[in-house]
Structure formats: C-alpha cells, structure tokens
Amino acid sequence: xxxxxxxxxxxxxxxxxxxxxxxxxxxxxxxxxxxxxxxxxxxxxxxxxxxxxxxxxxxxxxxxxxxxxxxxxxxxxxxxxxxxxxxxxxxxxxxxxxxxxxxxxxxxxxxxxxxxxxxxxxxxxxxxxxxxxxxxxxxxxxxxxxxxxxxxxxxxxxxxxxxxxxxxxxxxxxxxxxxxxxxxxxxxxxxxxxxxxxxxxxxxxxxxxxxxxxxxxxxxxxxxxxxxxxxxxxxxxxxxxxxxxxxxxxxxxxxxxxxxxxxxxxxx
Numbered sequence: 157x158x159x160x161x162x163x164x165x166x167x168x169x170x171x172x173x174x175x176x177x178x179x180x181x182x183x184x185x186x187x188x189x190x191x192x193x194x195x196x197x198x199x200x201x202x203x204x205x206x207x208x209x210x211x212x213x214x215x216x217x218x219x220x221x222x223x224x225x226x227x228x229x230x231x232x233x234x235x236x237x238x239x240x241x242x243x244x245x246x247x248x249x250x251x252x253x254x255x256x257x258x259x260x261x262x263x264x265x266x267x268x269x270x271x272x273x274x275x276x277x278x279x280x281x282x283x284x285x286x287x288x289x290x291x292x293x294x295x296x297x298x299x300x301x302x303x304x305x306x307x308x309x310x311x312x313x314x315x316x317x318x319x320x321x322x323x324x325x326x327x328x329x330x331x332x333x334x335x336x337x338x339x340x341x342x343x344x345x346x347x348x349x350x351x352x353x354x355x356x357x358x359x360x361x362x363x364x365x366x367x368x369x370x371x372x373x374x375x376x377x378x379x380x381x382x383x384x385x386x387x388x389x390x391x392x393x394x395x396x397x398x399x400x401x402x403x404x405x406x407x408x409x410x411x412x413x414x415x416x417x418x419x420x421x422x423x424x
Contacts, residue, residue, distance in 0.1 A: 238375035271312035310349035
C-alpha cells in the first residue's frame with residue numbers, strides 16, 4: 157500500500173508544470189530551425205508569385221529586355237533581401253545563443269516560442285514594405301509593423317539569455333557566464349536588434365519624411381554592425397584589461413616601496 161501511494165505521488169509530480177524544469181535542448185533547436193526555414197521559404201514564394209514580369213509585358217513594354225523589366229521590381233527585391241537578411245541574422249543570434257546553452261528549461265522554451273511567433277510575422281512585414289515601390293500612403297505604418305516584429309522577436313531572445321544567466325551554472329557554458337570570454341560579446345549581440353529596431357521606430361515617428369530611407373539604411377547597416385561588433389568588444393575588453401593591469405602594477409609598486417621603508421619612515 158505504501159509503495160502504491162509513493163508511485164502515485166511521483167507520477168503526479170512528473171505532470172506538474174515548473175518553469176525551471178529541464179526541456180530537451182535538441183527539440184527546441186530542431187523546432188526553431190524548422191520555423192526559420194519555413195519563414196525564409198515564404199519570402200521567396202512571395203517573390204516568385206507577385207514580382208516576376210509577364211512574358212508579354214517584357215516583349216511589349218520593355219522590347220524583350222528582361223533586365224529592364226526586373227529593374228521595375230528593384231524595390232521589391234530590396235525589401236525581400238532586407239527581410240531575408242533580418243531572418244538570417246536572427247537565426248545566427250539564436251544559433252550563437254543555444255551554442256552556449258547547455259541545458260534548456262521550460263521557461264526558455266516558452267520564451268523561444270514567443271520569439272518564433274514574431275519571426276513568423278516577418279513575411280507580413282515584407283509584403284507591407286514591398287509596397288514602397290507603389291508609393292503607398294502607409295509607409296510609416298508598414299515600417300513600424302516591421303520594427304515591432306523585429307523588436308519582439310529579438311527581445312525574447314535576449315530574455316532567453318537573461319533567464320539562462322539566472323541559473324548559469326546549470327544552463328550556460330563557462331565562456332558565456334558572468335566574466336566569461338564571450339559574455340560581453342553575447343550581451344552586445346543580443347542587444348543589437350532590440351536597440352536598433354526601437355530606435356528606428358521612434359525615428360520614423362519624428363522624421364516621417366525620411367522613414368523609408370531610415371528603414372533601408374537600418375537593413376544595410378546591421379549586417380556590417382555584426383561584423384564590427386566583435387572587433388569593438390575585443391578592443392574595449394583589451395583596453396579595460398590594460399587599465400586594470402596598470403592599476404594593479406601601481407598597487408604592487410606602492411606595496412614594495414612601503415616594504416623597503418624603515419619603521420620610522422613608515423610612521424612619519
């Protein structure tokens with residue numbers, strides 16, 4: 157009778173929902189990669205469906221020149237590549253994050269699903285921004301929708317890393333923990349998209365006339381910012397280490413000078 161009660165008690169504990177309980181890291185990564193792949197596929201399907209010139213139009217309007225016909229859809233292709241680069245960089249950040257996560261929890265899985273929900277809205281953002289070529293009157297709203305989707309997709313990734321830091325000994329690799337070699341770079345990498353998307357959102361509210369230029373500039377600058385980010389973090393860390401080492405040397409020299417002085421000189 158006691159064994160049956162103990163088995164029932166243990167079986168009930170397995171069905172309780174604790175956010176700190178472990179979750180299969182491999183399944184989280186597999187599900188995330190599938191969502192990213194589907195979202196990227198939806199982008200290229202939209203290009204093939206709506207932004208390919210008709211053969212008759214190429215012959216009649218552009219005298220058989222396919223390049224001239226495709227040039228009319230240039231802004232649409234620019235919006236496609238910008239959205240695809242955004243998805244690719246968010247996947248890269250996600251991959252870097254889970255590269256240092258040694259054990260996932262249910263809370264991290266929940267935050268990951270919320271991030272993927274906004275990733276799935278990026279094809280909608282592409283369809284809105286591709287209307288820039290038609291001089292739509294809703295450019296500011298379309299840019300703000302794109303910024304909001306990107307902000308929440310990236311801020312939930314940042315929340316995953318913050319959650320992992322709360323139990324860093326169990327969930328994070330030593331390199332990404334507080335004081336680890338990759339800690340500062342991971343913080344900067346995960347904070348880049350939330351800061352930039354939020355900044356572009358408010359800039360489009362203040363400078364509505366230049367909203368399209370600001371949005372395209374963000375899409376061009378961010379990939380180069382990821383490349384320059386590691387260099388900047390490495391240089392700043394090297395400067396901090398050199399300053400710390402100089403201060404330590406001064407302390408050591410002062411201690412050696414005090415040790416060499418006589419008792420009467422130290423008292424004076």
